[in-house]
Amino acid sequence: MSTTDVLVVGAGPAGLACAATVLEHSDLSVVVLDAGHGPGGQYWRQPAPASGPGALDGAELADLHHDRGTFVELVRRVEQGRAEGRLEIRSEQHVWSVVPDGERYAAHTVDRSGGPGREAGSTTRARAVLVATGAYDRALPFPGWDLPGVMTVGGLQALLKAGGVRAGQRVAIGGTGPFLLPVAAGLARRGSTIVGVYEANRPGGWLREGRAVVRNPAKLGEGAGYAATMLRHRVPVRTGRMIVSAHGTDRVEAVTVARLDRAGHPVPGSEQRVAVDAVGVGWGFTPQLDLAVTLGVDLTTDLAGTPVVGVDDLQRTSRPRVYAAGEVCGVGGAALAVAEGRLAAAGIVADLSAHGMPGASVARDRREVARLRAFADAILRAHPVPAGWADRLEDDTILCRCEEVRCATVRSAIDELGATDARQVKQLTRTGMGWCQGRVCGYAAALLSSGRPGPAVERLISAPVPLGALAAQPTSEPHVE
Ligand SMILES: Cc1cc2nc3c(=O)[nH]c(=O)nc-3n(C[C@H](O)[C@H](O)[C@H](O)COP(=O)(O)OP(=O)(O)OC[C@H]3O[C@@H](n4cnc5c(N)ncnc54)[C@H](O)[C@@H]3O)c2cc1C
Numbered sequence: 489m490s491t492t493d494v495l496v497v498g499a500g501p502a503g504l505a506c507a508a509t510v511l512e513h514s515d516l517s518v519v520v521l522d523a524g525h526g527p528g529g530q531y532w533r534q535p536a537p538a539s540g541p542g543a544l545d546g547a548e549l550a551d552l553h554h555d556r557g558t559f560v561e562l563v564r565r566v567e568q569g570r571a572e573g574r575l576e577i578r579s580e581q582h583v584w585s586v587v588p589d590g591e592r593y594a595a596h597t598v599d600r601s602g603g604p605g606r607e608a609g610s611t612t613r614a615r616a617v618l619v620a621t622g623a624y625d626r627a628l629p630f631p632g633w634d635l636p637g638v639m640t641v642g643g644l645q646a647l648l649k650a651g652g653v654r655a656g657q658r659v660a661i662g663g664t665g666p667f668l669l670p671v672a673a674g675l676a677r678r679g680s681t682i683v684g685v686y687e688a689n690r691p692g693g694w695l696r697e698g699r700a701v702v703r704n705p706a707k708l709g710e711g712a713g714y715a716a717t718m719l720r721h722r723v724p725v726r727t728g729r730m731i732v733s734a735h736g737t738d739r740v741e742a743v744t745v746a747r748l749d750r751a752g753h754p755v756p757g758s759e760q761r762v763a764v765d766a767v768g769v770g771w772g773f774t775p776q777l778d779l780a781v782t783l784g785v786d787l788t789t790d791l792a793g794t795p796v797v798g799v800d801d802l803q804r805t806s807r808p809r810v811y812a813a814g815e816v817c818g819v820g821g822a823a824l825a826v827a828e829g830r831l832a833a834a835g836i837v838a839d840l841s842a843h844g845m846p847g848a849s850v851a852r853d854r855r856e857v858a859r860l861r862a863f864a865d866a867i868l869r870a871h872p873v874p875a876g877w878a879d880r881l882e883d884d885t886i887l888c889r890c891e892e893v894r895c896a897t898v899r900s901a902i903d904e905l906g907a908t909d910a911r912q913v914k915q916l917t918r919t920g921m922g923w924c925q926g927r928v929c930g931y932a933a934a935l936l937s938s939g940r941p942g943p944a945v946e947r948l949i950s951a952p953v954p955l956g957a958l959a960a961q962p963t964s965e966p967h968v969e
Contacts, residue, residue, distance in 0.1 A: 490576070492519040494836055495595055495614035497583050497779060500529020501558075501822040502814025503620035505829030506836070507575060508565035513833065514841040517574050519612055520566070521581040521597060523951075525650070527566070529622055529814075530642070531822040532559040533649040552649050552674045554710070558826065581610075582951040586617055586779050593617045593783075593810070598957050609957035616809040616836050619780050619797065620829065623773035623815035628877055628932050629895070631885045632734030632743075633769070641671045641770035654680045656766025660743045662686040662731035663770040664871040669714035669725075671768060676721035683762050685718070686729040686745050688752070688877075693870035700866035703859050706823075730754065731769055732880040740767055752874025771873050773819045774931060774941075778950035783810055787944055790818045791868045795944040801854055802835030803828055811835055820864030827856040878936060887936075888929040890922020902937050910934040910942040 494510055496503045499522035507518050520527075526534040532553055550556055569575035580601040586593055592613045599608040625642035632638065641661060647653040648671075659680050661672045664687060672682045694701065701708060718725055728748050735742045747758035777787070780797045785805035788798040797812040799805055805812050813832040814825035831853045838844040881887075883896035901907040901916040910926070910933040913919050919933050920926030926933070926945060934942030 489611045489613060490519065491592075491613045492517045492576070493614065493840060494518045494616050494618065495586075495593065495612055496520040496618045496620060497586070497595065498522060498529065498618075498620035498622055498814070499524070499527040499577065499579070500620060500622050500814060500825060501531055501562075502622075502825035502829040502832070503529070503618065504559075504562040504566060505826040506618050506620065506811075506813055506833045507569070507577075508562050509830045509833030509845075510836055511565065511569040511574060513845045514837045514843075515574075516836070516840055518569065518576075519614065520575065520577040521583055521595065521612065522577075522579050523582040523600075524579060526579050527563060527577060528559060529822075529825075530646075531825075532556070533646060535650050535652070549649060549652055551677065554670065555822065562826075583779060584949050584951045584953050586619075586783055588783075589613060591615070596961065598951065598953055607954045607957045609953070609960045611961060616811065616840055617783075618803075618829075618832050618836070619783070619785075619805075619810065619812045619816055620814045620825075620832075621776040621779055621816055622825075623775045623819055624927055626771045626774050626931050627769065627928050628771050628873070628935075629885055629887050629929070630731065630733055630769075630880060631882050632736070632740065634886045634889050635734050635736050635740045636738070637736070637740035637765060638734050638767045638769070641668060641768040642773075644766070644768035645671045645674065648674050648678065652678070654678050655768070656680060656764065658683050658764045659766045659768065660684055660686065660731060660745070660762060660764045661768045662688070662729075662743075662745070663772075664688045664873065665770065665772050665867060666711065666871075667770060667772075669711070669718070671770075672723055673714050673717040673721075676717060676723055680766075682721065682723040683764055684729075684745065685723060685725045686731055687725065687727045688730045688748060688874045689871050690728045694866070697866035697870055700862045704863045707863055730874065730877070731767065732759070734767055735761075740764060743767055746880075748874055748876065751876065753876030753879050771931075772871070773815060774927070775816045775819065777816060777944045778947045780805070780812060780816055781944050781946050782948060782950070783807055785810055785812070791865050792872065793940045794819075795941070800835075801831070802838065802850075803832035804835050804839075809836075809839060818861070818864060820860055820867075824857065824860035824864060827853050827860060831857060873935070878932075887932060888917075888919040888922065890924055890928075891918040891920075893917050893919045893929075898933065898936060907937050909938045913937050 493516040525536040625640035746754035796818040811832040813828035
C-alpha cells in the first residue's frame with residue numbers, strides 16, 4: 489500500500505498538466521496511475537515499449553502528434569518531479585475502484601505491467617484524487633459494421649499512433665466531428681488512400697458559431713492545416729453523407745455511402761458503392777465516468793444530453809478533495825484538457841497546501857477554459873448525430889456485438905415489451921451485458937429506446953480483476969459511505 493498527497497488517475501493531457509502544475513506550485517507528493525503503456529493518453533498515445541527488430545520508438549511517430557511540444561514539456565516537468573523524489577508515475581495500472589477510506593481515498597488497482605497471468609493488486613491512499621480518465625469512442629451500428637476491418641475512427645488512430653499500423657490501404661472514414669480529419673490526415677501521410685471522409689453534417693452548421701470560431705483562431709489554423717493535408721493527398725471530403733452499410737464476406741470489401749436530406753435521413757437513390765479494405769466510423773466520444781460514478785460525485789449533462797462530471801471553477805467535484813479534468817467534464821479536446829488540468833492543480837494546491845497559486849495564472853486558465861469550452865459546445869451544436877441514423881438498420885443487423893443481439897430483438901423489446909431506456913433493453917435482451925459492458929452498443933440502445941444518450945452506468949468494478957490480484961489486496965475493508 490502506498491500513500492501520497494495527490495493521486496492522479498489518467499496520464500493524458502489533463503492528468504499530466506495537473507501533476508506538473510501541482511509539483512511546480514507546492515511541496516505536495518503526487519502519484520500518477522495510468523492503464524496505458526506510457527504517459528500521453530489518447531491524444532499523445534505512445535507505442536508500447538519494445539526492443540528488437542521492428543521495435544518503434546515514440547520519435548518515429550512524432551509527426552502524428554499535434555502540439556507535441558506541450559507533451560514533451562509536461563513529461564520533462566513530471567520527470568523532474570520524479571528525480572526529486574516527489575512524484576511516482578506508473579503505467580499499465582488499471583484503477584478499478586476508488587472509495588473513501590477515512591480521511592483519505594483508496595484507489596484499488598490491477599498492475600498489469602508483468603504481462604498476462606502476472607497481474608498484481610495494489611492500493612494507493614491519497615488525501616486528494618483527480619479523475620482524469622478521458623473518454624472512449626462513440627459507435628453506432630449499421631449493416632456490416634461487425635465485419636473485420638470496420639472500426640471506430642479512434643481505433644484506426646490508436647493502431648497508427650501506438651504501432652505505426654495502417655489498418656488498410658483503401659480506407660473510408662465516416663461519422664461526424666472534427667476528429668475525422670486528423671485520422672484521415674495521419675493515414676494519408678502514412679500512405680493509405682482515403683477514398684472519402686464522409687461527414688454527416690454540413691458546414692452550414694458552423695455559420696451560427698462565428699463567435700466561438702473567432703475567439704479560437706488556433707482551432708481555425710488547425711482546421712486549415714488538415715484541409716491542406718486533404719488537398720495534398722487528394723482526399724475527397726464529402727459533407728451531408730453517411731456510410732450506411734459495409735459489405736464483404738470474410739472482411740470488409742466495400743461500403744455504401746448515401747446523401748442525407750436536411751432532416752438527416754438517407755436519400756433513396758443517392759447510394760454509391762465504394763471499394764475499401766478498412767473503414768473507420770465515429771460519432772464523437774463518451775466520457776469515461778466509471779470511477780467518478782463509483783465515487784458518487786454529482787453529474788450533469790453537456791449540450792447533447794451526455795452525462796459529464798459537474799465541477800466548480802477550480803475543477804472541484806461535489807465530493808471533498810475529489811477533482812475532475814479533461815474529457816470526463818465534457819469532451820473538448822486536448823488543449824481544454826490541459827487547461828482544466830492546470831485549474832484542478834490550482835484547486836488542489838489551494839485546498840491542501842498553505843499557499844495557493846498566483847491569482848493571475850488561475851484567472852488566465854479560467855478564461856482559457858471558458859473560451860475552449862465555448863468552442864467544444866459549438867462542435868456539439870454543429871455536429872449532432874443525424875436524426876435518421878437508424879433508418880438503414882436491418883432486422884438482422886447486430887446491435888450488441890458481444891452478446892450478438894440483433895436489431896429486431898431490440899426493436900421488439902422497445903415496441904412490444906415497452907422498454908423505454910437502455911437499462912430495460914439490457915434486462916430484456918442482454919444488450920450491453922458482454923465483455924464491453926455496453927461501452928460499444930450502449931449509446932445506440934439508449935438512442936433507440938429513449939431518443940437521448942442514457943444516464944451514466946454504475947460499474948463498481950471498472951475493469952476485469954483477476955482473483956489472485958484481489959486476494960493480494962490488504963485485508964482491511966475499504967470504508968464505504
Ligand atoms: C481512441 C481515441 C483516440 C483519440 N485520438 C485523438 C487524436 O488523435 N486527436 C485529438 O485531437 N483527439 C483525440 N482524441 C480525443 C482525446 O481523448 C482528447 O482530446 C484528449 O486526449 C483528452 O485528454 P484527457 O486527459 O481528458 O483524456 P485521455 O487523453 O483520454 O487520457 C485519459 C487517460 O486515463 C487513463 N485511464 C482511463 N481509465 C483509467 C483507469 N480506470 N485506471 C487507470 N487509467 C485510466 C487512460 O489510459 C488514458 O491514458 C481521442 C480519443 C479517443 C477515445
